[in-house]
Amino acid sequence: MATILRNGASNDNPKFPFAVEPGRRTRVRWRYRRLVALTRCHTALTVPFHMIGTLLQRGDWRGRIEAQRALLRFLNGLDWLLRDPKTVVGRTPYTTILHQGKLEVRRYHLGSVKQRYPVPIVLVPPLMVKPFIYDLYPGRSLVAFLLERGFQPYVVDFGEPDEADQIVRLDQYVVEWLPAACRAVREDSGVETLSLLGYCMGGVFCLMYVAVEADHDVRNIVCIATPVDMSKMGILAWVAKLAGKQVETLAHTLGNVPGGLSSTAFRLLTPMKNLTRYTDLFLNLWNHEYVTGFDAMNQWVGQFIDYPRDAFVQFTREFMQQNKLARGQLTLGGKVVHLRNVHSNVLVFAGKTDQVAPPAAVRALLGKVGSKDKTFLLVPAGHMGILAGSQAPTQVWEPMARWLAARSRRAKARQSRHAIAKPATRMQAAAS
Incomplete structure (x- = not known):
């Protein structure tokens, strides 16, 4: 059994004019034996070579390319069938610096890589998704890139x-848990100055936190696909208004909104892509990076977590139906959320084809914050692609890194180190 390199280099075997990777050959042999043991069938061992032999007889460059892809499609398909897709995501090492109740804060690290900029970056995830969206897989990990x-x-x-x-509201995320996380980062880093980065609702959390807490030491805020004017959210805004109070009835029947239900609803936003995704996978099985990305994106959507009942009702009613955030009428923790109180430097990214957070809903942020230094960038991407698509490193991550670098060269040292206040347990927080 032999495998091939992607550069198509030749070896000395005229019957198989492609270079061999010995390490991968050993892994594939082991997986063959496992496949045969599982299927009790040896046909799979010969089919791809018959296919390749036919293609190579064509004698042209296209035949050779197709032969390469046919073998790679078989090998990657075998690898895809046998591996656990959960092992693809979240592979950058980290240290947990805060673990109180369900709240965790993680500091990431990469071997001998040295920190050049003293201002730490706090990445805040949206509800419904797991935080590994910031660490999908090698080559598509935002934390590793940073x-x-x-x-x-x-x-x-x-x-x-x-x-x-079930009784947790958005108030707890913004006025209790996110402040506790920022305190933990300040204690761990020894500096007071922070940058916040949020994707989708995570960006809304960052803005609301700074507006409510008047945290003037948050120097920079990066918002990726973050809607502020919910009236401009297209079909989602229309559905929310059409549903009316039935949302509350449904939520009290279900309790927490199941992650599986959210996942199904998200996939329905792009029905054709959902129908063809496995066809696309088969056609691109020869591309190992595509297969890894397919698994990572599937884990993203497939591992949606439950949405707390009261937080979901609050978001639907006060954000989607009444648009209180954009109107300056939202109250969290007894305080009105005025986005004009945000004076941090702000960088905003929106995706041209984003159906969840359309550009108009995201761009509205610029007119709401009180920042003098604010930048808006529109990129050709959808809601997931803007954060982790194949073009995200060049179109989003690189411009963001340059923007942050220019604003992160100095940091204010933390003067005193107090014990990190323990956030209330979720039951206590919701009841207070």
Whole structure:
């Protein structure tokens, strides 16, 4: 059994004019034996070579390319069938600096990579998804990218809600848990100055936190696909208004909104892509990076977590139906959220084909914040692609790194180190 390199280099075997990777050959042999043991069938061992032999007889460059792809399609398909897709995501090493209840804060690190910029970056995830969206897989990991560029990233994990969290509201995320996470980062890094980065609702959390807490030491805020004017969210805004109070009835029947239900609803936004995704996978099985990306994106959507009942009702009613955030009428923790109180430097990304957070809903942020330094970038991407698509590193991550680098060269040292206040448990927080 032989495998081939992607550069198509020749070896000395005229019957198989492609270079061999010995390490991969050993792995594939082991997987063959496992496949045969599982299927009790040896046909799979000969089919791809018959296919390749036919293609090579064509004698042209296209035949050779197709032969390469046919073999790679078989090998990658075998690898895809046998591996656990959960092992693809979240592979950058980290240290947990705060673990209180379900709230965690993680400091990421990469071997000998040195920190060049003293201002740490706190990455805040949206509800419904796990924080590994910032660390999908090697080559598509935002935290690894930031580390390589000399930044120190921290990731907040709000945990997975359970039945006891039905009465949790958005107030707890913004005025209790996110402040606790920022305190932990400041204690760990020894500096007061922070940058916040949020994707989708995570960006809304960052803006609301700074507006409510008046945290003037948050120097920079990066918002990726972050809607602020919910009236411009297209079909989602229309559905929310059409549903009316039936949303509350449904939520009290279901309790927490199941992650599987959210996942199905998300996939329905792009029905044709959902129908053809496995066809696309087969056609691209020869491309190992495509297969890895397919698994990672599937894990992203397939591992949606539950949405706390009261937080979901609050978001639907006060954000989607009444648009209180954009109107300056939203109250969290007894305080009105005025986005004009945000004076941090702000960088905003929107995707041209984003159906969840359309550009108009995202661009509205610029007219709401009180920042003098604010930048808006429109990129050709959808809602997931803008954060982790194949073009995200060049179209989003690189411009973001340059923007942050120019604003992260100095940081204010933390003067005193107090014990990090323990956030209330979720039941206590919701009841207070």
